[in-house]
Amino acid sequence: MNFRKAVEPDISSIMNIIKQAQDYFKKQGIDQWQNNYPNLETILNDIKNKNGYVLLDDDTIIGTVSVSFDGEKTYRHIYNGKWITNGNYAVVHRLAVDQEFKRRGLATIIMKKTEEICLNRDIHSIRIDTHEENLAMQKLLNKNKFEYCGIIYLEGGSKRIAFEKIL
Template identity: 40%
Template structure:
């Protein structure tokens, strides 16, 4: 498997993966991603900012997500808590796994790859938000040692905010 920056040639495959993830959220009873976001414009913006990453194998893309090495404005106003750190951080958004990757732990691998990339850039904090009812992502946060820090307002709704300090 290979972790790399996504390219414009990947857009169709990424969009297919996101559509599967959107439907999966709906099937799980989650309200997350049920309002037209993420969409193809989200992918384009991730590509334009250099934030789009994929994990692929010899058959194609297994996972997609954005690793944003910049300030997330919504994270400036955390409620009912506080961040663990105040320095530079990477934000992970829009993580989605292909249907064929089910059971492979590919989302966990995506997080591990972004953490390694952050450390290579001397950034030792990863911040993430997710919906209260996204049980799959909440399990990943717990499994990988992310700490609940409070709530942030993102995309028109309140989200659970997590941070992991890397060593």
């Protein structure tokens, strides 16, 4: 398996994985990644800003994630809890695995690769948020030793539960 920065020719594969996740959430009645988010512009911005990554099996893209080191303004205020650290941190967004490859530990591989990227940049904290009904993501975060920190609100007002991991 190969984990690398996403490039523009990866767009259709990434968007296919994103669409699968959106459809899954819709079927589960989870109001996450709906209303045209994430969209093509979001993914193009991830690539342009060098935050997008893909996981490949041979030459097939089977997973995607965005890892940013620019902070997250919706993380400035956390409710019913607090962040573990106050220093620099990475933000993980848009983590998804191709449905044909689920249940193989690939999301954990993506998380481990993300941790390596952070440590190579001397960043020792990762923050992430998810919908409170997204039990699959919560299970992944628990498995990978993330700690629940509290509640944040997205710019549109949607509630998310927030987690942090110290590396």
